[in-house]
Amino acid sequence: MFYRKFGKRFLDFFLSSIAIILLSPILLVVAVLVRIKLGSPVLFHQERPGKDEKIFTLCKFRTMTDKRDAQGNLLPDAKRLTKFGKMLRATSLDELPELFNIWKGDMSIIGPRPLLVSYLPWYTQEEKLRHTVRPGLTGLAQVSGRNFLDWDKRLAKDVEYVKKLSLAMDLKVLWKTVMVVFDHSEVAEDTSAAEGNLAEIRSKRQEREKQA
Template identity: 45%
Template sequence: MYRKYVKSTADFIFALFTVVLFLPVFIIITLLILILDGFSPFFIQDRVGKDARSFRIYKFKTMNDKKDSEGKLLKEELRVTPLGRILRQSGLDEIPQLFNILKFEMSFIGPRPLPVYYIDLEDKLQRDRHRVLPGITGLAQITGRNSLKWPEKYRLDNYYIENHSFWLDLKILLKTIVSSNGYDAVNFEHVISEKKSE
């Protein structure tokens, strides 16, 4: 019941409420990017969603497009703007993804969607991630995010897919909210252990 009906309905209602609540913040960030950074405020990229269907993800743009003498983009850490760094650390760069939720392309909680060019590199374990809607945050994100190696991320993603429930989603959501930047590393193995002992 929860997986099939309740979660998608709750996602839509909560996303709609949050869009209204954060509309002033959305407008302010949009204007700040335009004024301080001087480029389009939105980052749009094709990602892989449920059933391996592609969709366009929306985020606030946090990097400029500066290139080296050979015309190649500089490394990411050299292109993140001061405002972009604040947006990333606070998680506010993710706000536009609320519209992906309203379009039923994403959920608040689920495996993070990867760029479409990853699809040709995936094995069966990795393709299993596409059995559910991708999320703004997820088990892998609150367990370490970039500090985790890809096999561990996939293991956590697949654990979530097989075991997601209202209570697991609530734990992930609360940890995302209370963390200082939404992505602090935390030992989440107790959740898996609890599930195995049930």
């Protein structure tokens, strides 16, 4: 109980502060490379739901270009994701700016990944438990299949994490995260293709259940 209420946040602040200082040269180099290869802005900002569904702004390094068609519409993600962008995702370097989200208290090092705001109406009551803790840079779902788990299993892992939250659990997830990052076999280059859109999937399921 002490770890959940106080210890976890203290470690998040302490470790993210150290990580920001130690990794600042890498952050700078990646930022320069993103600016050269993908353009400006260097950072990708998007609103995500955090603890108690409070909305915060997630920061990541951008991994896609702004290429558009003749009508001025953005091209599909697959056509805007460059080899450099794929490398950033495969090595998780695109996630480094989230250290500042952790430092501020929007996120935790370990926890359920922050998903899209548009997904909020589609969680079951059980799955909503994922928002009773701060979202994480990495989580139990990410080390249990990364982007290849279907949504039901992925969200079930988030709930499992919340129910079993402890220092031992966080250390276990952190260790497995290091292993996954160095073994790229579980990394999906196109996450939308791997997991699909939760809102669309559950909307279609709801329609099928009505018709049954």
